[in-house]
Amino acid sequence: MAKNKKTEAELPKSGPLFDYAPAPESPAAAGEIATSYGHFIGGEFVDSSGSEALKTVNPATEQVLAEFAQGTEEDVERAVKAARKAFGDWSALPGSERAKYLYRIARIIQERSRELAVLESIDNGKPIKETRDFDLPMVAAWFFYYAGWADKLDYAGFGPNPRPVGVAAQVIPWNFPLMMLAWKIAPALATGNTVVLKPAETTPLTALRFAEICRQAGLPKGVVNIITGDGRTGAALTAHPDVNKVAFTGSTNVGRSIARQLAGSRKKLSLELGGKAANIVFDDAPIDQAVEGIVNGIFFNQGHVCCAGSRLLVQESIQDELLEALKRRMATLRLGDPLDKNTDIGAINSAAQLARITELTAAGEAEGAERWAPACELPSAGYWFKPTIFTGVSQAHRIAQEEIFGPVLSVLTFRTPDEAVAKANNTPFGLSAGIWTEKGSRILWMADKLKAGVVWANTFNKFDPTSPFGGYKESGYGREGGRHGLEPYLNVEARDV
Amino acid sequence: MSEIATRLDVMKTYKLFVGGKFPRSESGRVYEVTDGKGQWLANAPLGTRKDTRDAVLAARAAVKGWAGTTAYNRGQVLYRVAEMLQGRREQFAAEVAAAEGLGAKKSAALVDQAIDRWVWYAGWTDKVAQIAGAANPVAGPYFNLSVPEPTGVVGIVAPQAGYGHSFLGLVSVIAPAIATGNTVVVAAAANAPLPALSLGEVLATSDVPGGVVNIISGRTADLAPTLASHQDVNALDLTGAIAADGPGAAAVLEAAAADTLKRVLRPAVDPSAQDWTNAPGTERLLSFLETKTVWHPMGQ
Numbered sequence: 001m002a003k004n005k006k007t008e009a010e011l012p013k014s015g016p017l018f019d020y021a022p023a024p025e026s027p028a029a030a031g032e033i034a035t036s037y038g039h040f041i042g043g044e045f046v047d048s049s050g051s052e053a054l055k056t057v058n059p060a061t062e063q064v065l066a067e068f069a070q071g072t073e074e075d076v077e078r079a080v081k082a083a084r085k086a087f088g089d090w091s092a093l094p095g096s097e098r099a100k101y102l103y104r105i106a107r108i109i110q111e112r113s114r115e116l117a118v119l120e121s122i123d124n125g126k127p128i129k130e131t132r133d134f135d136l137p138m139v140a141a142w143f144f145y146y147a148g149w150a151d152k153l154d155y156a157g158f159g160p161n162p163r164p165v166g167v168a169a170q171v172i173p174w175n176f177p178l179m180m181l182a183w184k185i186a187p188a189l190a191t192g193n194t195v196v197l198k199p200a201e202t203t204p205l206t207a208l209r210f211a212e213i214c215r216q217a218g219l220p221k222g223v224v225n226i227i228t229g230d231g232r233t234g235a236a237l238t239a240h241p242d243v244n245k246v247a248f249t250g251s252t253n254v255g256r257s258i259a260r261q262l263a264g265s266r267k268k269l270s271l272e273l274g275g276k277a278a279n280i281v282f283d284d285a286p287i288d289q290a291v292e293g294i295v296n297g298i299f300f301n302q303g304h305v306c307c308a309g310s311r312l313l314v315q316e317s318i319q320d321e322l323l324e325a326l327k328r329r330m331a332t333l334r335l336g337d338p339l340d341k342n343t344d345i346g347a348i349n350s351a352a353q354l355a356r357i358t359e360l361t362a363a364g365e366a367e368g369a370e371r372w373a374p375a376c377e378l379p380s381a382g383y384w385f386k387p388t389i390f391t392g393v394s395q396a397h398r399i400a401q402e403e404i405f406g407p408v409l410s411v412l413t414f415r416t417p418d419e420a421v422a423k424a425n426n427t428p429f430g431l432s433a434g435i436w437t438e439k440g441s442r443i444l445w446m447a448d449k450l451k452a453g454v455v456w457a458n459t460f461n462k463f464d465p466t467s468p469f470g471g472y473k474e475s476g477y478g479r480e481g482g483r484h485g486l487e488p489y490l491n492v493e494a495r496d497v
Numbered sequence: 498m499s500e501i502a503t504r505l506d507v508m509k510t511y512k513l514f515v516g517g518k519f520p521r522s523e524s525g526r527v528y529e530v531t532d533g534k535g536q537w538l539a540n541a542p543l544g545t546r547k548d549t550r551d552a553v554l555a556a557r558a559a560v561k562g563w564a565g566t567t568a569y570n571r572g573q574v575l576y577r578v579a580e581m582l583q584g585r586r587e588q589f590a591a592e593v594a595a596a597e598g599l600g601a602k603k604s605a606a607l608v609d610q611a612i613d614r615w616v617w618y619a620g621w622t623d624k625v626a627q628i629a630g631a632a633n634p635v636a637g638p639y640f641n642l643s644v645p646e647p648t649g650v651v652g653i654v655a656p657q658a659g660y661g662h663s664f665l666g667l668v669s670v671i672a673p674a675i676a677t678g679n680t681v682v683v684a685a686a687a688n689a690p691l692p693a694l695s696l697g698e699v700l701a702t703s704d705v706p707g708g709v710v711n712i713i714s715g716r717t718a719d720l721a722p723t724l725a726s727h728q729d730v731n732a733l734d735l736t737g738a739i740a741a742d743g744p745g746a747a748a749v750l751e752a753a754a755a756d757t758l759k760r761v762l763r764p765a766v767d768p769s770a771q772d773w774t775n776a777p778g779t780e781r782l783l784s785f786l787e788t789k790t791v792w793h794p795m796g797q
Binding site: 141157159252256257259260263264266271273443447452453454455456457458459462468470472473474476477479482 | 763766
């Protein structure tokens, strides 16, 4: 027996014993943000051929951070040309040399990690503790992992003569701007492709900063090109006849239109689209760990996560106990200044996204679900949304079917494992799922039955560069990460049969 | 000798193969199938959109059982198909000879290769997870596995041309899809559907559960668009979809498949130049798989 086991009476009472002192990160650590940016094409920062400029704001303050170019078709043309020109030499380079460029990039990312984390937090609105402790380490790890593949492609199992596809057009979302960039660029370069990447129009700054890193690493000109702009620029890029491969992460609707656009073109296509993940909690689950997993599943990154555990499926017999524990935990979440190291929940990325979350949650109430959020003050400026849960949700409710992409959890119940599986699979999506139970055989049975590309058992929202990630059904096709993540960027021997 | 034969052959009524049964087309219609010289061979059922939808229903119903069976058992079933084919080798050789206008030696060789191809894929059933799966060394205390799983229902436009397409080509597209646990709806070669319809008879007696393979004959332009747009078809193999087919052309079908974000296996650049006697690779096996990654913490 442990001698120093504390009795109930000695344990601290729940409730706020101490208040937090602010622990702000300095915005100056982000380095200098220029007042206006052009594109990064052929190794140079260049002005757009058009005159239209967009503004990126700090979602926590609504202050304009910088202007950047709305890429025109002519800009796209220039960028694709630069990538095409660079492709010959880059793809001919021995894999071991390409690997060293990627290692250099990974190291420079580590060196400049604090700067990038702060800049990401300012431009995106996400808390510094997430950019610092999750995004940036993951970004560096992604480049390290794929650096090691560059000279081992013959052993990757995709045929005897794996070859790069050519010029890759890559369009990424705003929820993890740098991490999505790393997920796209690292495997593309390792396999010998050159890229034109378009960051999201609300979060272009870290991609443009990454361009500087490419220069520091001495990456040959044109191997990585960054063009900015909104969906029009993205559409011009994915439609460009001289790109050989399109990789898109974003909404299912845009993914659908890209798939339609590319039909008959023979361009390779990989899509990472929406999700509506079920996080399934059984009555024998460790409740405290499950609560942490639920909170992490839906409130991580303000719920701006395609694989967020946005539908809690809780076994009916523990519903009350679990919800009470969840509400207690949610009341301790700290919402506010993303640059404060104590902040759990930062700002919603944009006014448009806030409007969408507001609209869908209003629909949840209108359809009869019960809404709850902890008491918390919202800052007066910026885009904010309280961590919110809905109980009494039915499968037909919009908040149970549509991706909200915000800190909003819909709670449903089930009685049997079969019912949990049926409800979990009852959306057109199939990106991720969570299972919480102490019963190993049930975990394996559930993991087998769930239509989802990633299944987290007794954990949630774990990622690793060695680990394939991607969806079933309308959550898209192709995998990113791991050996599987090479395939979208490789051609193998011509198919006859 | 008199012009009247001493014994009249019993002719076969060719039927669709759907859900393990042999229905006539709901259209009540047939179309003429001829040999290379334009001689009438038989009437084949003129399959319709409704027939295709019925077949998708059957294929969906069969997914749970077929995907859920063990890889070993699926291998046994595929091997059994080869056994059954071996016994009907001469029949298929004659049908292939008529369908493709080939001599007896060549058509027999094609059937032998088709039998061998079933055997090849039978052996893949319990190995594909070992080459397509992974144990991922993540940077943390987690048990992390990636396993390939069947995509679900695969719609297949069977090869319409190329040396050996009518049977060896057909087998080459069906076997890999079902070896990995998918169920299929196949639009047979429109001009040479008889070996495909006869294959249904073999599958029905080979322990292949009803609905795992469904074979429809008819015009590609009628059948393929239904497969491409169907909400309950998960993947599309467009091997036989060629440009001349209008609404059945690959690009049109691929665009239709985008609405439901189906996985699409595109046809070769020139499908008519395909030689089905070439050795198969793993692309077809891997095209109709999804990778599922499962995480679990490790600790005491």
